[in-house]
Amino acid sequence: MMDTHKSDAYEALVQFLYRAPIGLVQTGLDGTVDMLNPMSSNLLMPLARDGSLDNLFTVLQDVAPQLRAMTEAFDQPSGIVCDGLRVALGSAAVEGGPQVLALSVLKLDGTRLMATVTDATADMRREQSRLARRLERQARTDALTRMPNREAMLEQLQQMLDRPAAAGAGFALLFLNCDRFRQINDALGQETGDALLVQIGERIRATLRPPSDRIDPHAAGGQMAARVGADEFAVVLDGLRARADAERVATRLLDALARPHALAGQHVTCKLSMGLVWSGDAGAGAGEMLRDASIAMVEAKRVGGARWVAFETAMREKAARRADIESELRLALLEDQLFVVYQPVVGLRADGATDIAAGVEALVRWQHPVRGVVPPFEFIPVAEESGLIGPLGDFVLRRACSDFAAWQRALGEEAPRLLAVNLSRAQLAEPGFAQIVRDVLAQNGMRPEQLQLEVTESLAAQDQHVQQRLHELKAIGVTLALDDFGTGYSSLSSLHLLPVDTVKIDRSFVAQADTSHHHRVLIEATVKVAQSLGMNTVAEGIETEAQAAAVRAQACAKGQGYLFSRPLASPDLLVWLGGHRDDPAAGTRAPGRAPH
Ligand code: C2E
Numbered sequence: 001m002m003d004t005h006k007s008d009a010y011e012a013l014v015q016f017l018y019r020a021p022i023g024l025v026q027t028g029l030d031g032t033v034d035m036l037n038p039m040s041s042n043l044l045m046p047l048a049r050d051g052s053l054d055n056l057f058t059v060l061q062d063v064a065p066q067l068r069a070m071t072e073a074f075d076q077p078s079g080i081v082c083d084g085l086r087v088a089l090g091s092a093a094v095e096g097g098p099q100v101l102a103l104s105v106l107k108l109d110g111t112r113l114m115a116t117v118t119d120a121t122a123d124m125r126r127e128q129s130r131l132a133r134r135l136e137r138q139a140r141t142d143a144l145t146r147m148p149n150r151e152a153m154l155e156q157l158q159q160m161l162d163r164p165a166a167a168g169a170g171f172a173l174l175f176l177n178c179d180r181f182r183q184i185n186d187a188l189g190q191e192t193g194d195a196l197l198v199q200i201g202e203r204i205r206a207t208l209r210p211p212s213d214r215i216d217p218h219a220a221g222g223q224m225a226a227r228v229g230a231d232e233f234a235v236v237l238d239g240l241r242a243r244a245d246a247e248r249v250a251t252r253l254l255d256a257l258a259r260p261h262a263l264a265g266q267h268v269t270c271k272l273s274m275g276l277v278w279s280g281d282a283g284a285g286a287g288e289m290l291r292d293a294s295i296a297m298v299e300a301k302r303v304g305g306a307r308w309v310a311f312e313t314a315m316r317e318k319a320a321r322r323a324d325i326e327s328e329l330r331l332a333l334l335e336d337q338l339f340v341v342y343q344p345v346v347g348l349r350a351d352g353a354t355d356i357a358a359g360v361e362a363l364v365r366w367q368h369p370v371r372g373v374v375p376p377f378e379f380i381p382v383a384e385e386s387g388l389i390g391p392l393g394d395f396v397l398r399r400a401c402s403d404f405a406a407w408q409r410a411l412g413e414e415a416p417r418l419l420a421v422n423l424s425r426a427q428l429a430e431p432g433f434a435q436i437v438r439d440v441l442a443q444n445g446m447r448p449e450q451l452q453l454e455v456t457e458s459l460a461a462q463d464q465h466v467q468q469r470l471h472e473l474k475a476i477g478v479t480l481a482l483d484d485f486g487t488g489y490s491s492l493s494s495l496h497l498l499p500v501d502t503v504k505i506d507r508s509f510v511a512q513a514d515t516s517h518h519h520r521v522l523i524e525a526t527v528k529v530a531q532s533l534g535m536n537t538v539a540e541g542i543e544t545e546a547q548a549a550a551v552r553a554q555a556c557a558k559g560q561g562y563l564f565s566r567p568l569a570s571p572d573l574l575v576w577l578g579g580h581r582d583d584p585a586a587g588t589r590a591p592g593r594a595p596h
């Protein structure tokens, strides 16, 4: 009886091993198979080259050649030789990937090994898809700020555009761009620049209550903040009742972002400009909506920055026109369509005489192949926005200096003594600009004090980086002039803070110098303050004898305007100078040449 029981139990054990869903193999230390269950022969058979499963190491020779050596090297009496070793059967090219076995080898004692073989294909696939999901997530996350990136944001936006519009509900896209990130990056280094971007991202998220990275496209509501470009962020606001809701968030965001950031032991302020698109105004595509938002952002920058501007469809056309000008201007620079004209700046002597060779101001023109001569106000702003102002300003500076040097050679003592060149914000932002000026002067044999660089009042007064650049230029020895004085930010009381030598009184004051007492007083005050600070004054836009007399009476040192001459091409300037050489009251006669 005992024996029957025993044999029943034995039979049960055999059945158990027989049916086990895991391959079991017992071998000698050299891999010779003693026993194996059906599962293991199923799994291993595809590997057996000659259909024999006599030796485990031989069977696995191709896929796990290291196994034999590992076993030999295992010097303990018993223990795990290898655990869960993955081996792939066949090529990875088969559909869904190859079958994968997991192999463990246990040393039972001095003579036997126990190996388990399992099919790990499903595990492997699960791991792979987990990895793929992680990669996918990574591909949709900005590495620096850990915010969703442009792709993720566009996808989200597209889902929202695609869903049926709900009555009385909408969404908005805000597009933010730092106002002068490049300068900050240049001045403080890229690491600090990166840290600033991270802080901006955090501040955006903190300001959006509750912060969230995901919007459920089916349940309206929620918001997403993403980093969509180097110094560009976007915010999608869903579930809004009205445009005003979006505008409120826009204002709140900008207020929060205007506060200084503590970075590398200092306080850094980086204001942002924002474009806002309301879902009702959006085109069909997410990309289009983002572009519209960036058009509105550029508009916000144009009107001074650090603010939001809501997109209007008319802006699209305007942007297209600007893009046309930009591409044409690019060509113009390559094809020499730009040229420089010179407007005489005359000395207004107290005795009523006019010094015609006091100087000239260089003014750029564009000889457009179809439109004729284009005035600077139509293309300078475009050049500033597109980065073309760098090469454009460079061209004007070089051309003007070489013309100036040619006049010195041709006329000697009677040539204009000072050359004024206008600068734009972008040129002053260029860290190497002072060096460029130095080089151009040297190339043309000019003394620094023969060059006057003109910056507008609003530009000089605002920006500490610009101020630094102005001091660098001053250190070279060039003259600095404050252009359009009276129209900008600074008042007479802060004039002494600016590193300038000359103040150019704006045309709008000069135009009323003879008719308005108020304007006359302002001119007089400007001249007095400037004089007391050792600065020179120039009255701009003098068109009549009466205006000339009025500014002369205020002891303004120099004048410029159509009364004396319109801007002239270089050869015409030489003629003008020749024609007025012996004429003490030069300004009383209009020059006969065609103006530009
Ligand atoms: P601005 O520097 O104030 O230059 C003086 C402007 O006043 C010139 O216009 C000149 O033609 C004009 N003007 C001179 N006298 C009179 C007058 O008696 N009456 C009137 N109504 N206007 C007069 P323009 O050449 O069209 O230049 C306009 C502005 O464009 C300049 O203002 C300057 O800010 C900018 N600009 C011109 N050339 C350059 C350049 O090469 N680089 C940069 N960055 N800006 C430039």
Ligand code: CA
Pocket: 361, 422, 454, 483
């Ligand atoms: Ca000027």
Ligand code: CA
Pocket: 483, 484, 504, 506, 540
């Ligand atoms: Ca001016």
